[in-house]
Amino acid sequence: MMGYALSEQQTAGLHMRLFARAFVFASPGTGKRVAWVSAELAMPFSSVKQGVLKKLAARYGNLYDDRNVMISVTHTHSGPGGYSHHALYNLTTFGHIAQNYAAIVDGITEAIDSAHAHLAPATISMMSGLVVDSTIVNRSLEAFVRNPEACASGSFLPPTLAIPACTAGSGSPAPLPVVDKEMTVLAVLRGGRPVGSIAWHAVHNTSMPNTNHLVSSDHKGYASLLLERQYGSFAPFQNYGGFVAAFPNGAEGDMSPNLHYDRTDPRGPLWTGPGRDYFESTYIIGQREFDAAYSLLTNRGQTPISGEVDFRHMFVIMPGFPVTATKHTNGVGLNTLCPAGYGVSFAAGTEDGRGAMGTEGLALGSTMDQAGLDALKVTLVATVSALPLVGPILGPVVAGAMLASADKCQLPKPVLFPTGSLTNWTPSTLPFQLLRIGSLAIAGLPCEMTMQAGRRLRDSLLVTLAPLGVQKVILTGLANEYSGYVTTPEEYDSQQYEGASTIYGRLTFDAYQQIFRQLAKAMVAGQPVLGAPPPPDLGLGPQIEFQFGVSRDAVPPGETIGQVLVQPDSVVARGGEVYMSYRSGHPKNDLRRNNTYFRIERDAGGGNWTLVAWDAMPETRLYWGRDAGIKTDPLRVCTDVDADRVYCSQMAVVWNVPQNATPGAYRIRFVGSWMNGVTKQPVRYQGMSNTFVVQ
Numbered sequence: 001m002m003g004y005a006l007s008e009q010q011t012a013g014l015h016m017r018l019f020a021r022a023f024v025f026a027s028p029g030t031g032k033r034v035a036w037v038s039a040e041l042a043m044p045f046s047s048v049k050q051g052v053l054k055k056l057a058a059r060y061g062n063l064y065d066d067r068n069v070m071i072s073v074t075h076t077h078s079g080p081g082g083y084s085h086h087a088l089y090n091l092t093t094f095g096h097i098a099q100n101y102a103a104i105v106d107g108i109t110e111a112i113d114s115a116h117a118h119l120a121p122a123t124i125s126m127m128s129g130l131v132v133d134s135t136i137v138n139r140s141l142e143a144f145v146r147n148p149e150a151c152a153s154g155s156f157l158p159p160t161l162a163i164p165a166c167t168a169g170s171g172s173p174a175p176l177p178v179v180d181k182e183m184t185v186l187a188v189l190r191g192g193r194p195v196g197s198i199a200w201h202a203v204h205n206t207s208m209p210n211t212n213h214l215v216s217s218d219h220k221g222y223a224s225l226l227l228e229r230q231y232g233s234f235a236p237f238q239n240y241g242g243f244v245a246a247f248p249n250g251a252e253g254d255m256s257p258n259l260h261y262d263r264t265d266p267r268g269p270l271w272t273g274p275g276r277d278y279f280e281s282t283y284i285i286g287q288r289e290f291d292a293a294y295s296l297l298t299n300r301g302q303t304p305i306s307g308e309v310d311f312r313h314m315f316v317i318m319p320g321f322p323v324t325a326t327k328h329t330n331g332v333g334l335n336t337l338c339p340a341g342y343g344v345s346f347a348a349g350t351e352d353g354r355g356a357m358g359t360e361g362l363a364l365g366s367t368m369d370q371a372g373l374d375a376l377k378v379t380l381v382a383t384v385s386a387l388p389l390v391g392p393i394l395g396p397v398v399a400g401a402m403l404a405s406a407d408k409c410q411l412p413k414p415v416l417f418p419t420g421s422l423t424n425w426t427p428s429t430l431p432f433q434l435l436r437i438g439s440l441a442i443a444g445l446p447c448e449m450t451m452q453a454g455r456r457l458r459d460s461l462l463v464t465l466a467p468l469g470v471q472k473v474i475l476t477g478l479a480n481e482y483s484g485y486v487t488t489p490e491e492y493d494s495q496q497y498e499g500a501s502t503i504y505g506r507l508t509f510d511a512y513q514q515i516f517r518q519l520a521k522a523m524v525a526g527q528p529v530l531g532a533p534p535p536p537d538l539g540l541g542p543q544i545e546f547q548f549g550v551s552r553d554a555v556p557p558g559e560t561i562g563q564v565l566v567q568p569d570s571v572v573a574r575g576g577e578v579y580m581s582y583r584s585g586h587p588k589n590d591l592r593r594n595n596t597y598f599r600i601e602r603d604a605g606g607g608n609w610t611l612v613a614w615d616a617m618p619e620t621r622l623y624w625g626r627d628a629g630i631k632t633d634p635l636r637v638c639t640d641v642d643a644d645r646v647y648c649s650q651m652a653v654v655w656n657v658p659q660n661a662t663p664g665a666y667r668i669r670f671v672g673s674w675m676n677g678v679t680k681q682p683v684r685y686q687g688m689s690n691t692f693v694v695q
Helices: 045-060 087-095 098-117 148-156 218-230 278-298 344-348 370-385 392-401 451-467 491-495 508-525
Strands: 019-027 033-039 070-075 123-130 182-190 193-201 243-245 303-305 309-317 415-417 429-437 442-443 474-475 564-566 575-586 597-604 608-614 620-626 649-657 662-676 682-688 692-694
Touching: 019 098, 019 243, 033 098, 033 309, 033 429, 045 070, 045 098, 123 278, 123 608, 148 451, 182 278, 193 218, 193 278, 193 474, 218 243, 218 278, 309 508, 344 415, 370 392, 429 451, 442 451, 451 474, 451 508, 491 508, 564 692, 575 662, 597 620, 597 649, 649 662
Parallel strands: 033 070, 193 243, 442 474
Antiparallel strands: 019 033, 123 182, 123 303, 182 193, 309 429, 429 442, 564 575, 575 649, 597 608, 597 662, 620 649, 662 682, 662 692
């Protein structure tokens, strides 16, 4: 899985399927258009956008390109990995996974195709409000309090937390909260009927922890499903696309959704109060986001949006980029950005305990001396060298790169992982993009930006774009490419997790300000912008791959693929749980995109069955796993085993029956594919549970 950087977090089923939601906005007068996408993924790698643009070019020529297509992600940490073309982000998935990449590119392209096909006259409006307790805590207060703006935030801080940046009489007159509670909703209506909405709110999409093994869109996906269901649309079977609800992210770098966390334990979560169960926590936060968005959509304080559609985009080579008009420097007196490097605190994990590479002996806020850093590098090289499959290849590469990491540019960060010295491990060229839809501007961030950095950037862009009548600037976090975090210079000096992950040094945020201001000025002047050439398409070359397709599926003697192993209880109460399991093939044989592995159906009479639930819905869960190989019943022992793998597997379906479910007779119908080890071709199978009664 992608997000928590834990190789042992491997997918083993489905909680909620992942979707891409696309919107196309076009000016009738100028013909200019933009395509904006929210995809339920962890990171928005350039590999994905390059793949999508190739497919769009084949369909539409030069209508869509880098300049007017923005692909953002919700930042769920419970989705698949292996879809980057930069090696660092494929490290814990043991390389590139072609099947995941293809599914993601195809899904996003199809979403844009659908939006393009449904382009029609519409009205749009905008409204903003507050979300109640979705962002529970600023997980990096030790860094935040170094900002001068924190001087006006004292009433929001724990009484024991000092504010070193404050002096008598400093600070702004009005207190600023240490979490961002704002939500801005863009509503799309046709004939007075809502057909879509985009609800921006900055908060980490990490209610599902690093111990979870089910693919899940997390709380933002749950909010999307709730709002789409409210308007009678639920992909892919009920009025598919009738109403599209996106819940994108923003400057969420230090915004935590973790209900249980009270900051008394710097290394891990404390399970107190509501949200003890992480599924429950996901539903609580998602419900709060839904409540805020639905309230805004149905109130009367909406601001109509009118005006032209416009866009600016440019690529920037970050290492060596000259930063002007700043009081800060990189390292000792440098005014250029550094080669990319992750610091010691990156390996320590996030302060709220959810990122957690959890490397022993590391601490947040690390400003280690050179001797300690050298010793730590030896440990890191040994750790990388010991990784299964890829260790012998990566160990020597990492060791060589360590020799180049004595760069003073990143001070006070001790560089632990100098990815800028490794070929194609992290991006050196970043895309910067600014879209305008009338009085609304959207800036696409190729990073995770902290709340206070986001505030400064929004304020700056709002002033620059004012001559165009722009009334609101939205930051779409994690758009088009991923390059770690961006903190304010003051936060960077604290070297918490976010500062250690600000890979181009202390001046990174000042560079963002400078580049986005250039885009905004060009938009106001009606002038084009010139940037660096696009980064190379690394997908044209070979990718390191150690995750391959399924070689075969098998069953124990006397069993068949599709055989039900555990039937549902014959009678289940509303609010109860239905469970069944069956002999399956590997789910990688067929991802069932825009479809489902199972259907829960109700007897509608006359031989007709009504579809009630499937594997995209939050009330269902699908579990998959290989057999353990040893069972008490000799007929249930999988005999198809080699040194490191068992080839017999099972799936289990769980349905949490809603309290408002219609009483009656139900069944579970399932479909899949098993891999024939001789022909090396997948073979479709299907099966059915016994009928059971919900009452």
